[in-house]
Amino acid sequence: MPTARVEARRTGQPVELVSQRTETSRTYANPDGSFTSEISAGPERVKRNGTWHTIETSLAKRDGTLAPKVHPHDLRLNAGGGALPKSLRAARAAEPRDLASMGSGEQRITLQWKGGLPEPQLNGSKATYRNALPGADVIVEATQTGFEQFVRLRERPSGSYRYTLPLKTVGLKADEQNDGSVVFTDAAGRHRAVMPAPIMWDAAVDERSGLPANRHRVDMDVVPTGKNTVDLVITPDESWLTDPARQYPVTIDPSTSALSNTFDTYVQQGETRD
Structure with missing residues (x-):
């Protein structure tokens, strides 16, 4: 000094x-x-082998997976593979494969996808798996502290629309909260990651804020399937999806994961959500 x-x-x-x-x-x-x-x-840099590195979330292929150049939690994404499901029913019956995984040592979270995945289109920190479901794309985006995963419906479904995201944890316990979110705690009871209650929105944009104008809550059931595994069953509101006024594409955002307690904030009069 x-x-x-x-x-x-x-x-x-x-x-x-x-x-x-x-x-x-x-x-x-x-x-x-x-x-x-x-x-x-939130974190802007990470220390490795005694040297500080600025976090860089742009994705590139590495060892058969996709990974950010520099990430604090060793994020890895699927590089694509397997036969794509031809229907939602086929997807629900398919074997799961790892979609996004992060963590290190004795603590790790792995979000899985049921069925094959196409080779993703990369755009900076975002990987788009086009037609991973019939008429829908799966998108995973690397963030400074974790990742965000969502499904983009390009077409109006003819009826009910439901899919399942298997989730594996190592060294962490997943607990569903009263508000619909999922909190991950370590052996000491400390919060290590969170998946907020899911929402969806259509293509309409609020002219003042530039944010989605039509947002709607999404039902998500957390179903235990094993000691360290649960299924996240995503069931969007059918009447909302099929409303003639709905503007497509519709984005379903069930999972944002971060191994930290930080979150982004915007300020707008009359708004009551994070």
Whole structure:
């Protein structure tokens, strides 16, 4: 710290105290002898082998999977494979395969997909598995702290629409909450990850906020299937999906996972949700 203060006074420029750097903060010595800390709400860098690396969520192929260039929780996505289901019924009967997995050591979460997956189209941090379900795409996006997975319905379904996402955990327990979310806790009872209550929205956009204008709650049942496995059964409201006023595509957003307690916030008058 004294060295940084001397260097800042000598050069007239702020000098970082590298020893004080963390995943979410950087501290600088100023020429006038004061200090300034820049703090972010979520992690911006990760330390590996004694060296700090800026988190970079752009996806690329690695060891038969897809992975961000730098991610704090070793996120891995499916690179595609297997026969695509020809119907929802066929998908529900298909064997599950890993879709997205993250964590390290004794704690890991793996979201699975029932049926084959096409080779995904990559766009930065987003992987799109087109036609993974009839008339629908599966999209997985790497985030700074985890991943987000959602299904995009390109066509109006003729009737009920339901699919299942198997979920495996290692070193974590999945508990369904009264608000429809799923919280993952470790052996000490600490919250390590969360899947908020799912919602869906159509293509209509609010002109003021630029956000979806029509949002609707999605039913999600958490069904235990084993010691460390559950099924997330996603059942969107049929009447909402088939409403003639609905603008397609419709996005169903059942799972956002993050091994942290951070979340994004926007501010809008009259809004009551995260």
